Amino acid sequence: MWDLKIAGTDLYSILNWFFIYSFLGWLWESAYVSVKEKRLVNRGFVTGPVCTIYGCGAVAVYLILKPVSDNIFFLFLGGIVVPTILEYVTAVLMETIFHTSWWDYSKNRFNFQGRICLGASLGWGAFTVILFYVLQPFAEWIVSLYSAATGKILVCAAGALYLVDFMISFMNAMQIGKKLRGMDEVMDELYEFVQSTKLYESAEELRLRLSSYRVSEYGAELRKRLEDRINAVIAFTSEPSEEQKARQEAWRAQIEERISSIQGRYEQLKNQRNLFIRRAMNAYPNMKSRTQVLKERAAERLSRKEQDKKQKEDKNI
DSSP, X not given: OTXXXXXXXXXXXXXXXXXXXXXXXXHHHHHHHHHHXXXXXXXXXXXXXXXXXXXXXXXXXXXXHGGGTTOHHHHHHHHHHHHHHHHHHHHHHHHHHHSEESOOOTXXXXXXXXXXXXXXXXXXXXXXXXXXXXXXHHHHHHHHTSOHHHHHHHXXXXXXXXXHHHHHHHHHHHHHHHHHHHHHHHHHHHHXXXXXXXXXXXXXXXXXXXXXXXXXXXXXXXXXXXXXXXXXXXXXXXXXXHHHHXXXXXXXXXXXXXXXXXXXXXXXXXXXXXXXXXXXXXXXXXXXXXXXXXXXXXXXXXXXXXXXXXXXXXXXO
């Protein structure tokens, strides 16, 4: 088994490189996101110190592009194409299986479906050049430090731990999908309710506010908006009767009760998570349900069409 050749390389070397690159990818991702978020983040699909997509990606890129490794231009170009395809396929598979979007490039320029973007692809091209000229020699040097017998034991042990971790992470990822869908349903209910109360000037403002998922802080703002609206009604009413005051207070109590109820259900869903789920949602704070992503992309397309229509009308004027 260990001598099985894949693209001219034995399986023993491939498996060793896979775990080395998975660990290096985890170091890079965790460090980068930790600095960006200003907090410690354990990045990756599994809980252990590995990022599978980096291990698979690095080994696949090396095996596929090894024939053009002497030409840095083709190496860079292939480094853009191959990892980008891998990233896109991975995103589609994870969204299909778990019904969640783990990353989203929608806010980046020149993105496609929020799954890939030009900036990231150019970065993959640069990383590919670094892979061949720096990282691959480093990985081969690490493997040369221990005997083949030791390497086989290490690969088997790491593989067994990884499989257990992957199965646990897989089952929890399925729960995350259900949890996010439940939270989205609560958010939709809150959106429809607040929209009916006319607490906000426009649906766009309300939608923007709700998109952050920060219901705890948002609940206080809703109550302030409610207070301002009631005070405005009272200001335009000369000496309101006791009956009017009673209706206003009843209306206030009814809305506050509804807001608190929805907020409580959201927080309950949010807090129903074990250590593995908390780790995953902490590692991917922008994770959204697939349904929510589709809604946002549809809204963006509609917004762009309206903007284009307005620009055309302005030009005609």
